[in-house]
């Protein structure tokens with residue numbers, strides 16, 4: 347197959363970033379680069395889905411890398427893992443050597459899986475502020491995305507999802523479920539919850555969100571489900587309203603600047619200084635005046651809010667709000683400003699990376715620090731709700747109606763070829779029970 351045909355297979359297979367962002371992979375790969383980096387440096391605490399993806403789908407992983415190397419022309423391929431998963435990299439030694447690939451074993455720190463960090467560690471290059479790896483000759487993809495590339499080229503679309511189900515469950519596991527399986531069904535696979543009033547964090551405890559309901563489905567870009575008691579520290583922090591975190595920040599920030607000193611992007615040289623963004627709260631009661639340019643390159647890693655701030659304030663969310671204002675007001679740094687403010691990495695950077703054990707202790711996660719080994723469940727739910735917009739770009743347009751019969755793997759929604767986005771597929775055999783602007787629901791046959 348030539349390059350164009352491979353890219354079309356990847357698009358038709360609905361492959362999007364499985365690590366969280368959901369960017370359509372065909373678009374990312376449609377470039378020529380020097381470095382291809384397989385991101386297996388899973389840095390969210392408690393999760394093991396990248397580790398298990400590499401172990402369980404080893405053959406597809408290396409096939410996917412070879413396909414991506416063919417498409418992008420990358421001369422260098424690096425598999426990045428964290429030290430805790432070095433055993434997986436060691437088990438790849440034969441394949442790695444035979445193919446002339448490299449391995450990066452990164453310390454067990456947060457946020458090791460940030461593509462800005464990985465690109466710098468592998469190449470010594472800094473991605474321009476607000477830029478993408480392509481600008482410095484790199485493509486970075488999550489290891490599950492790479493497996494999905496191989497499957498799509500073989501004609502199997504993205505209909506299953508690796509997910510770690512952990513936290514306050516009876517038996518933490520990593521498993522594979524059909525895309526669109528509800529959180530409720532996933533929790534049952536882990537033996538059910540240990541608490542009566544769980545609040546489920548999705549994606550990860552640092553960067554992930556909070557599920558609205560146990561009936562929310564697992565989309566193509568969700569890698570972790572972490573139920574916690576409703577009074578858990580992380581739940582309280584993550585569910586605080588804007589008015590609450592703004593009001594508290596208003597009165598209590600003492601400008602110690604620890605949030606900036608520990609900010610992973612700041613220590614990598616980027617012009618982001620959360621303490622200066624917090625300063626805008628001290629200076630004005632007017633929300634519209636809080637569009638601080640020092641927030642512009644925040645990657646929302648949450649180190650400042652959950653680890654750095656001694657007052658338990660929320661500079662991350664203040665930065666998120668400031669970024670929204672910057673977009674709204676269409677303002678940003680000029681190239682001249684960036685030339686002055688974009689610096690080489692901080693000399694103390696390595697000493698300021700956050701050890702994972704610190705996250706466990708500080709975030710009250712030590713009781714949940716249990717293995718989530720792989721269990722092949724072959725689970726077929728009674729119903730699924732397949733999201734139409736689990737990717738960046740335009741939402742997929744349904745091609746089925748309520749009452750239609752579908753089979754696992756059928757296209758049920760599509761995106762025009764000239765638009766950014768991917769088709770969506772049925773993940774179980776059954777009958778379409780409803781179609782709305784967000785989901786196509788299928789009841790099992």
Ligand code: SF4
Nearest residue numbers: 609644645647648650
């Ligand atoms: S969330 Fe905080 S620590 Fe992370 S990049 Fe943004 S300002 Fe820096």
Ligand code: SF4
Nearest residue numbers: 599601602603605655
């Ligand atoms: S660490 Fe907390 S108190 Fe210190 S400057 Fe940042 S937000 Fe303010």
